Amino acid sequence: MESSLHEIFRRYVNDDCTEEEIGILLDHFNIPAEEILLKELIIKELQQEDTPSYQPQDTDARLQKVYQHLELFIKNENRPGLRYYKSWPLKVAAAVLVMIAAGAFWMTRKESLPMQQQGSIAQIVPGTDQATLTTGNGQTIVLNNIKQLDVPLQGGGRIKKLSNGQIIYNLPGNAHGNSSRERNTVRTPAGGQWQVVLPDQTHVWLNASSSISYYLPFDGNDRHIELSGEAYFEVSRNSEHPLKITCRHQEVMVLGTAFNIMAYPDAPAITTTLVKGAVVVASGQQRIQLAPGDQSSNKDNLIQVKHGVDTEEAVSWKDGYFKFNGTLPEIMNDIARWYDVKIVYKNTRSDEIFVGEILRSRNLEDVLNIIEKSGSVHFIINGRTITVED
Numbered sequence: 046m047e048s049s050l051h052e053i054f055r056r057y058v059n060d061d062c063t064e065e066e067i068g069i070l071l072d073h074f075n076i077p078a079e080e081i082l083l084k085e086l087i088i089k090e091l092q093q094e095d096t097p098s099y100q101p102q103d104t105d106a107r108l109q110k111v112y113q114h115l116e117l118f119i120k121n122e123n124r125p126g127l128r129y130y131k132s133w134p135l136k137v138a139a140a141v142l143v144m145i146a147a148g149a150f151w152m153t154r155k156e157s158l159p160m161q162q163q164g165s166i167a168q169i170v171p172g173t174d175q176a177t178l179t180t181g182n183g184q185t186i187v188l189n190n191i192k193q194l195d196v197p198l199q200g201g202g203r204i205k206k207l208s209n210g211q212i213i214y215n216l217p218g219n220a221h222g223n224s225s226r227e228r229n230t231v232r233t234p235a236g237g238q239w240q241v242v243l244p245d246q247t248h249v250w251l252n253a254s255s256s257i258s259y260y261l262p263f264d265g266n267d268r269h270i271e272l273s274g275e276a277y278f279e280v281s282r283n284s285e286h287p288l289k290i291t292c293r294h295q296e297v298m299v300l301g302t303a304f305n306i307m308a309y310p311d312a313p314a315i316t317t318t319l320v321k322g323a324v325v326v327a328s329g330q331q332r333i334q335l336a337p338g339d340q341s342s343n344k345d346n347l348i349q350v351k352h353g354v355d356t357e358e359a360v361s362w363k364d365g366y367f368k369f370n371g372t373l374p375e376i377m378n379d380i381a382r383w384y385d386v387k388i389v390y391k392n393t394r395s396d397e398i399f400v401g402e403i404l405r406s407r408n409l410e411d412v413l414n415i416i417e418k419s420g421s422v423h424f425i426i427n428g429r430t431i432t433v434e435d
Contacts, residue, residue: 169409169429172253172383174210176239181227181261188212188231188239198261199227211240216262226267232256233274236385238362247288250277250363253382254309275307277363280322295343298325304335305359309382314344318359367403367412372396373422377433384409385429392435 194206255274282301292308302322
């Protein structure tokens with residue numbers, strides 16, 4: 046019986062199970078009639094694996110390992126604890142997309158329908174830490190090309206680059222009384238990301254195709270950032286002088302908090318997600334204070350707020366992975382920016398919702414293969430252009 050159960054488990058992982066066979070697995074693992082929970086348990090086990098790359102000969106062994114660990118997990122866990130797993134939306138086109146820790150492991154499926162590549166091309170690699178810094182005197186510095194940075198500022202002080210890549214500002218004590226103001230801009234290209242620590246210790250993570258501009262010495266009422274693109278902020282509390290962030294037609298006033306703003310020029314709305322603390326989002330005549338777990342969407346100067354959102358989804362890019370929960374065009378916009386590619390749609394896409402997590406460190410071909418296996422979508426790679434087909 047064990048061998049037949051293992052074979053059913055293998056087919057389940059590859060989305061080839063019948064409803065009757067799924068029922069057998071649920072009964073075997075003593076799981077209530079909720080298939081989503083079984084998927085989440087499998088993900089949990091896959092995420093424990095440390096295999097760095099896909100090796101075809103190891104496929105069955107790895108499946109057996111996941112199967113055994115899953116059984117052990119069920120035996121050792123108290124049943125009431127299982128209720129704490131998060132439920133996913135039922136309308137999911139990507140049933141296997143969520144099993145991402147083993148990424149290429151799922152490429153064993155549908156090998157008879159490989160992704161098409163037109164011409165001989167180099168593999169498209171993920172984005173890296175890269176950005177430019179433009180100082181007040183007009184000097185532009187390619188940050189990723191230099192190991193050590195120590196640049197003097199017009200109003201005194203210096204900009205330095207740390208060993209982990211981020212840049213910090215060291216300003217003298219008298220800089221705060223200096224009337225000279227110097228505009229600095231940090232900009233990431235498509236396929237780039239960067240970290241900046243501002244003079245007030247505000248920590249900024251910049252996503253791809255993004256920029257922040259600010260004036261030094263950056264204190265008092267001069268704590269103002271102009272944002273284009275997407276950034277995650279951790280801000281030191283200063284109730285007397287709130288930090289202000291402007292992006293397009295929106296202003297965010299920050300008292301001390303951690304939050305994410307997505308304001309790409311081509312995005313239909315500005316999305317602000319509060320992780321902790323408090324911010325006030327203003328646009329036109331509206332002023333709305335967000336609480337942790339709130340997410341505002343500002344479209345055409347009309348702000349709408351969702352409560353209790355998955356903040357991890359909004360900030361996953363900062364932690365090195367994509368967390369998808371949206372339509373294919375929404376997913377492909379993120380991929381286009383990170384891999385610096387152009388997306389072309391051959392057919393009109395449906396409103397299917399894709400849910401899943403994929404490491405941003407994977408090559409583009411691997412990512413597209415994983416998405417292909419999850420639903421009725423096919424990709425054709427031609428240079429740096431990706432064509433999406435039904």
